[in-house]
Amino acid sequence: MVDQDVGPNAGPPRAHAAILLLSVLVVATCGLIYELLAGTLASYLLGDSVTQFSTVIGCYLFAMGGGSFLSRYVRRDELGAFIRVEIMIAALGGWSAAGLFMAFPLAADFRVLLYALVLAIGALVGLEIPLLIRILQHRFGFRELVSNVLTYDYVGALIASLAFPLLLVPHLGMIRTGMVFGLANVAVAIALLLVLRGTRAVAADLVAAGLVGASLIVGLTMAERIQRWSEIAYYGEGVIHSRTTPYQRIVLTRRGADLRLYLNGNLQFSSRDEYRYHEALVWPVLGRVAHPARVLVLGGGDGLAAREILRDDRVRHVQLVDLDPEMTRMFRDTPQLAALNHHSLSSPRMTVTNADAFRWVRAASGPYDAVIVDFPDPTEYSLGKLYTESFYREVARLLAPDGVMVVQSTSPLVAPRSFWTVATTLEAAGLTTRGYHAYVPSFGEWGYTLAGHGQPALIEAAHLPAGLRFLNAVSEPLMFDFPPDMARRVTPVNRLDNQALVRSFAEEWAKYDG
Amino acid sequence: MTAEVSRRAVLAGGAALGLAACSPATAAPYPGALLGADVRRGHRLRDAKGQSAFPPPSGAEERIPLVIAGGGVAGLAAGWRLAEAGFGDFALLELENEAGGNARGGGNAVTQFPWGAHYLPVPNREARGLIHMLRGFGMITGEDASGAPIYDPYHLCADLEERLLWRGTWQEGLYPASGLGAADIAQHDRFNAAMEHFRAAVGTDGRPAFASPSALSSRDPAFAALDGQSFAAWLDAQGFTSGPLRAHLRYCCRDDYGTEPDGVSAWAGIHYFAGRRGWAAGGAGQSELTWPEGNARLARLIAARLHPQIRPSHSVVRVVRDGDDVVIDTLDHLAGTIRRIRAGAVILAIPDFVARHVAPDFVGHAGFSYAPWVVANVAVSRQPWGAGVPLAWDNVSAGSETLGYVVATHQTQSAPDGPSVLTWYNALSVGDPAVQRRMMLRRSLGEWQKIIAADLLTMNPELDGAIERIDVWRWGHAMVQPVPGFRADPARVVARAGQGAGPVFRAHSDLSGLSLFEEAHYLGLAAAEGALRHLGRPVESLL
Numbered sequence A: 001m002v003d004q005d006v007g008p009n010a011g012p013p014r015a016h017a018a019i020l021l022l023s024v025l026v027v028a029t030c031g032l033i034y035e036l037l038a039g040t041l042a043s044y045l046l047g048d049s050v051t052q053f054s055t056v057i058g059c060y061l062f063a064m065g066g067g068s069f070l071s072r073y074v075r076r077d078e079l080g081a082f083i084r085v086e087i088m089i090a091a092l093g094g095w096s097a098a099g100l101f102m103a104f105p106l107a108a109d110f111r112v113l114l115y116a117l118v119l120a121i122g123a124l125v126g127l128e129i130p131l132l133i134r135i136l137q138h139r140f141g142f143r144e145l146v147s148n149v150l151t152y153d154y155v156g157a158l159i160a161s162l163a164f165p166l167l168l169v170p171h172l173g174m175i176r177t178g179m180v181f182g183l184a185n186v187a188v189a190i191a192l193l194l195v196l197r198g199t200r201a202v203a204a205d206l207v208a209a210g211l212v213g214a215s216l217i218v219g220l221t222m223a224e225r226i227q228r229w230s231e232i233a234y235y236g237e238g239v240i241h242s243r244t245t246p247y248q249r250i251v252l253t254r255r256g257a258d259l260r261l262y263l264n265g266n267l268q269f270s271s272r273d274e275y276r277y278h279e280a281l282v283w284p285v286l287g288r289v290a291h292p293a294r295v296l297v298l299g300g301g302d303g304l305a306a307r308e309i310l311r312d313d314r315v316r317h318v319q320l321v322d323l324d325p326e327m328t329r330m331f332r333d334t335p336q337l338a339a340l341n342h343h344s345l346s347s348p349r350m351t352v353t354n355a356d357a358f359r360w361v362r363a364a365s366g367p368y369d370a371v372i373v374d375f376p377d378p379t380e381y382s383l384g385k386l387y388t389e390s391f392y393r394e395v396a397r398l399l400a401p402d403g404v405m406v407v408q409s410t411s412p413l414v415a416p417r418s419f420w421t422v423a424t425t426l427e428a429a430g431l432t433t434r435g436y437h438a439y440v441p442s443f444g445e446w447g448y449t450l451a452g453h454g455q456p457a458l459i460e461a462a463h464l465p466a467g468l469r470f471l472n473a474v475s476e477p478l479m480f481d482f483p484p485d486m487a488r489r490v491t492p493v494n495r496l497d498n499q500a501l502v503r504s505f506a507e508e509w510a511k512y513d514g
Numbered sequence B: 001m002t003a004e005v006s007r008r009a010v011l012a013g014g015a016a017l018g019l020a021a022c023s024p025a026t027a028a029p030y031p032g033a034l035l036g037a038d039v040r041r042g043h044r045l046r047d048a049k050g051q052s053a054f055p056p057p058s059g060a061e062e063r064i065p066l067v068i069a070g071g072g073v074a075g076l077a078a079g080w081r082l083a084e085a086g087f088g089d090f091a092l093l094e095l096e097n098e099a100g101g102n103a104r105g106g107g108n109a110v111t112q113f114p115w116g117a118h119y120l121p122v123p124n125r126e127a128r129g130l131i132h133m134l135r136g137f138g139m140i141t142g143e144d145a146s147g148a149p150i151y152d153p154y155h156l157c158a159d160l161e162e163r164l165l166w167r168g169t170w171q172e173g174l175y176p177a178s179g180l181g182a183a184d185i186a187q188h189d190r191f192n193a194a195m196e197h198f199r200a201a202v203g204t205d206g207r208p209a210f211a212s213p214s215a216l217s218s219r220d221p222a223f224a225a226l227d228g229q230s231f232a233a234w235l236d237a238q239g240f241t242s243g244p245l246r247a248h249l250r251y252c253c254r255d256d257y258g259t260e261p262d263g264v265s266a267w268a269g270i271h272y273f274a275g276r277r278g279w280a281a282g283g284a285g286q287s288e289l290t291w292p293e294g295n296a297r298l299a300r301l302i303a304a305r306l307h308p309q310i311r312p313s314h315s316v317v318r319v320v321r322d323g324d325d326v327v328i329d330t331l332d333h334l335a336g337t338i339r340r341i342r343a344g345a346v347i348l349a350i351p352d353f354v355a356r357h358v359a360p361d362f363v364g365h366a367g368f369s370y371a372p373w374v375v376a377n378v379a380v381s382r383q384p385w386g387a388g389v390p391l392a393w394d395n396v397s398a399g400s401e402t403l404g405y406v407v408a409t410h411q412t413q414s415a416p417d418g419p420s421v422l423t424w425y426n427a428l429s430v431g432d433p434a435v436q437r438r439m440m441l442r443r444s445l446g447e448w449q450k451i452i453a454a455d456l457l458t459m460n461p462e463l464d465g466a467i468e469r470i471d472v473w474r475w476g477h478a479m480v481q482p483v484p485g486f487r488a489d490p491a492r493v494v495a496r497a498g499q500g501a502g503p504v505f506r507a508h509s510d511l512s513g514l515s516l517f518e519e520a521h522y523l524g525l526a527a528a529e530g531a532l533r534h535l536g537r538p539v540e541s542l543l
C-alpha cells in the first residue's frame, strides 16, 4: 500500500522513512505543546490550576485514545490522511491559544469551547502515530519500527516538556508558542507533499497547507494585538495602554473622553469623576493644616492626589512613595496621563520613591505636616498590612504634632464594618479620627478617615481654596454626616496577626455583589 | 556537621557528580548552588580521632577563663547569659565562618531567607530566660495588667499563617476542613480533647506534665511512661486511626522532629501539641515569632553582642582535662594552625556526634540518631497563588511527601505580587537515616532542583516560568531524633546530672532530644550559669 503511494521511483525509500520518522518527533512535540497550552491557559483564565490541568490532560489523553481507535476506519491512503490530519492540527492547535484568549470574554460558556477544542486536537493527535506506524510498516521490521516510533515520540515529549516552561512561555508567550508549533505541523505536511509531488496529486493539499501556514504567520505578527483585543472585549472599552509589571497588570482604557485606569482588573479611577475622589481625599487634610510645608503621599502613583496637593503654594515638598516604578514612570512620561495629573510627578517640589510603603515607613523620618494614605482596597492579606495598627503607629511617628493625615477607607455604604475598622485601628495606634464620605459615581459612596494627634483642628472647619469643582465651604462639612445605614459601629482593631479588615472586607463586598 | 558520613559515601557522591557533569539529564536546570555544613572541616575532626592527624599546637598557650565550643543557638545563648551577667572573659569557638548553626540564614537582592530554623512559638511562662532575652531585644514591648508579655506585632507571624492544598483547593489552616467523614471528625475532636487534657495536666511533683523547655516537665511516672512507646503505637492503642488525622500527625512529627510517628516517642509526639502554652497579651499566645531570615534573626542579634568573643572558622579538635583546668586545642581554618587554650571551664555546645570525637573523656556512649533534611531557597519572579485562600506564610500540600514552603517576604512585604523567595523544606524521614543521608549527598544539584521544582509546580503550576534560582542546602545531621525511650536514655541522664559539676558543661539541643530553639536556649543558659558558679561567680538564675 505504502509502495503504491510512494512508488519505487519517488525517491529513495530510506530517505522517506527518515523524513517520516523525523515527523514523528515533530508531531509528538507539537502534540504535547498543545496539551500544555490548553492546561496552562485554562488555569490562567479559570483559576484552580490543579483541577484545570488534570481535567484538560485527562480529556486530551482520552481523545487521543479515541483518535487511535478511529484510525482503523482509514482503510486506504494513510499517507494522504496523515497529511490532512497534520494540516488540521496545524490550524486548530496553532490557533488554540489565540482563539481561547479571544473567546474567553465573549463565550457564554468558555468551558464547553475549551473542552471541545481539547477533544478535537486530542483526537487528531491520536490519529497521527497509528497512521505513521502503518505507513512505515513496510520499511522496517516490526521490532525496529515500534522501537523507532516510540523513541521519537518520547523524545519529542521530553523536548516539549522542557522547552515549554523554560523557553517558550517566558520568551514567546502562549499565543506565539501555539502559532510556532502550528507552523511546525504545516512544515511536516508541506515537506511530505513536496517529496510526493511526482507520484500523486498534491495541489489541493498544498494550497490548504499554504493557507493555514500563511494564517499562522499573520497571526504571529499580530500576537500582541490579539492579546490587547481580547482585553478590549474584557473591559468593554478601548485599551490604549497595557503593561504587566512584576507587581501588577496595568491597563488604561478610553471611551470618548473618559480615561480609566485598572490595576489587576480593578478600577482605580475614571477621568470623568476622579476630581471628586481626589478633592475629597486631599482638601479636608490640607484645609486643616496651618502650614502644610512637607506632605507625604503613600500610594497614589498616578500623581492625581499630588496634583491637588501641588495646587497649594504653601506646600514646599511632596514625598510620594509608590511600589511600582512602571506606574510612576507611565504617569510621568505618557503625555496624555501627565496632562491629567498636571505633570505633578515631574514637579521640582516632588520626590518620587519606588518602594514598598510597609518597609519604607519603618526606616523613614518625619515630620510631615500632612500625610495622604491612598492604597488599593484591602483585598489581599499583603495589602491588608498597610491598614494595620503597626503601620499606623509608624505613620503617626512621621506625622508632625499638629499634622493631619487621611486614609482612603473603602465604601462605608457597602462595607461599613470595614470602613469603621480603619478608624478603630487608627485610634488603637493613638490617633484621634473623624470619618467622612463622598459620592464618586464610578465608585459609589466612598469613605475616608481623617486622623491626628488629638488636636482640635480635626473638628474645625477647613480653609478651602477657591476654584475647586466639588468642595466648597457648604459642601465640605456635609461629608462628615453619616446617615444610620453608614453610622459608626463597634469593630475589632486590624492587626498584622489577625487581619480583621481583609476578612470583613471580603465578606461585606461578597454579600453586596451577591 | 557531617563527620559521620563515610568516606565511601563521599567518594560515591563524587563519582556521581563526575558522571553528572557529562550527562545532560542531570545538568542543573536553574542557576543555583549545592550548599551544606563544611564537610571538609567536619571530616578532619572525625578522621583525626583525637589529635594525631593535626600538627602540634604552635605559639604560646592562651589562658581564657571560659571557653564555649560551638556557636549554634545553645552556644550563643550561653554567651548571651555570660554577657548578661557582665562576664566578658570568654571565647566562643565556631567551626563555620559564621555562628548560628542550624539557625543560619542567607539573602539576595529581594529578601533575607532562612537556611534552617525559621520560627519560634511564643514562649511559655516557664521559659523565663527566653522571655528575658526577647524583652532585651525589644520584641516584647511591655506587659498587660496580668503581667503577660506584649509582643511587638512586627515579630508575630502575620495573618494568613498557614494554608493547606486539599483536594485541589487551598484552605486556611493545616487540618482539612472539608470532605471528612463523621468518624474522622469525631476522632479529630477526641484527639484535640486529649491534647487539651495533657496541656493542662500537672504531675505529682507539681510541674506541668509537658513543659517547654522540656527539662521543666514533670517526672511523674504516669507521664514518663509515655516515653517508653512510639507515638504511632500510642495512637493505635488509643484508637486514633482516622486517615486524615494520622496524615496530619505524621506531618507534624516530620515537621518538628524530622521523624516518622513510629520513630518518635509518644512523649515527644504529645509534647508537640501539649507543650505549647504560649504566654502573651492580646491573645497572641497561639502565635509564632518569625522573621524573613527565620531564627537567624535571633542568632545574629546575640552574635552581634558577642562579637569580641566569637572566633569563627575555629574548630575545637580536642578537649582534655588537666588538673583543675581544661585544655582545648583549636584549629584555625584560615591560618591552618593549631593553638592551645587553657581554661577554667568549657561549655560543649557542639553536637553529640562531634563531641564524641573531640572530647571522648566527657562523652561516652553509643550515640544518638539524626534525621537528614534538605532545605532549598527558591527565588521567584512572582508570588504563587492558586485556587482558594491566598498565599500564607506556611504553605503545605496534603498530596505531597514534602513539608511545603514558607514565604520569606511574608513579614515584610505589602505588595500582593512581585519577586520573593520560597524556602522549601523536606525531612528525609523514611527508612534508615544513614541511607537517606548517603542518597542526599549523592544527588546532584540538577537532580535536587528537578525534584524541588516539580514539587513546587505541582502545588503551584502558575509558578511556571517564574523560578529564577534554586539553592539547595543539605543538612546531614539536621535534628536529633526523639526516639522511644529518649528521655530515659542514660547518655542524657548522665549529661544532665553532670551539669552541676564541671569543669566541662554540655549544652547542645541533642541533650534534650528535641531539636528546638527553646531547648537549645535553655541548655545554653543552664550551662553558662553552671560554669559561672564553677568559676566562683555567683549568679542569680534566669531559669
Ligand SMILES: Cc1cc2nc3c(=O)[nH]c(=O)nc-3n(C[C@H](O)[C@H](O)[C@H](O)COP(=O)(O)OP(=O)(O)OC[C@H]3O[C@@H](n4cnc5c(N)ncnc54)[C@H](O)[C@@H]3O)c2cc1C
Pocket (backbone or CB within 6 Å): B001, B045, B069, B070, B071, B072, B073, B074, B075, B093, B094, B095, B096, B099, B100, B101, B102, B103, B115, B116, B117, B118, B119, B120, B314, B315, B316, B317, B349, B350, B351, B354, B358, B373, B375, B475, B478, B479, B507, B508, B509, B510, B515, B516, B517, B518, B520
Ligand atoms: C532544616 C531545619 C529546620 C529547623 N526548623 C526549626 C524551627 O523552625 N524552629 C525551631 O525551634 N527549631 C528548628 N530547627 C532545630 C534547630 O536545630 C534548633 O532550633 C537549634 O537551632 C539548635 O541549636 P544548637 O546550638 O543546639 O545546635 P546546632 O545548630 O547544631 O549548633 C552547633 C554548632 O556547633 C558548631 N560546631 C560543630 N562542631 C564544632 C567543633 N568541633 N568546633 C567548633 N564548633 C563546632 C556547628 O558549626 C554549629 O554552629 C530546625 C533545624 C533544621 C536543620
